[in-house]
Amino acid sequence: GVLSNLIEVFDNRDQDQSGNDYDTMDKEWTEWYSNGEKRVEVSYEAEGDNNVGKGSGSWSIWFENGNDKLTQSYTNGKPEGKWSEWFESGTDKKEYSWKDGKLNGKYTEWFESGQEKIEGEYKDGQKDGSWTEYYASGEKKSAESYKDGSPDGKWTTWYANGNQKQESVWEDGSLTGKWTEWYADDQKSIEGEIETGQSTGKWTEWYADGTKSFEGTRKRTIVKEKWTSWHERVQASLDKQE
Incomplete structure (x- = not known):
């Protein structure tokens, strides 16, 4: 699912090129498409050290044309609240x-x-x-x-x-x-x-x-x-x- 995919992204980002761990597992980051449209926005607070999958936060993903693709939220690593998905047409x-x-x-x-x-x-x-x-x-x-x-x-x-x-x-x-x-x-x-x-x-x-x-x-x-x-x-x- 999207959670596991984003956790994998986190895992790949948790070290800089020198191999040093980032200072914190709390994540607030944004990615963009090459055309300048927002691609992913994450606000995520991990519970404990090296425990990304147990945290809480929200995730939003957009299509390249700028339309919403999905929004999700988690509490203590579990899906929580309303989740929405859209077609590329909006x-x-x-x-x-x-x-x-x-x-x-x-x-x-x-x-x-x-x-x-x-x-x-x-x-x-x-x-x-x-x-x-x-x-x-x-x-x-x-x-x-x-x-x-x-x-x-x-x-x-x-x-x-x-x-x-x-x-x-x-x-x-x-x-x-x-x-x-x-x-x-x-x-x-x-x-x-x-x-x-x-x-x-x-x-x-x-x-x-x-x-x-x-x-x-x-x-x-x-x-x-x-x-x-x-x-x-x-x-x-x-x-x-x-």
Whole structure:
């Protein structure tokens, strides 16, 4: 991340050409691009001798055209407060907050056009409550619900044309309840029930023209495959650290 990169810069700057240590590990310095635009500005106070990574301060980086690129702050070596990122054009890219080194509060991403891309909430480093993702057009792409970091509640995805694509229900991290899928033209394609991740009861499938293609109670491989795909997506979402 940016902190480790800047710490590496500090480490490389902590000795002058003669090999002597600088007098202090506290840092206030600025760098510029060759065109005169500011590149990096750091105000950082280390905690103890040779302990750059445990300090507190703020970091700002700019694009060569002078627009903001990112701002970050740390307390005792941990991310703290609001962090912001921008596109080179100057429009907002990401905004989120940290508390005691953990993501906490509102998280937002935007497309370069200014259209919102992702919005949600973190609580003590875990996703919590409603999370929504949008297409560049502004149409909803997905709506997810979390409780203490685990999927919980209704999850829905949409096609780019605004029609619903899939709907399922999570309970304490497991798929359970009704599962429904649609074709892009809003024609239903699959419907059934899931209990703790396994298909159960009657399942029905339809062709794109609306004609029924299957109805029965046997376990459906396609359901297990899609369930696995959902789990992979959820895990990737939970693992992602911004």
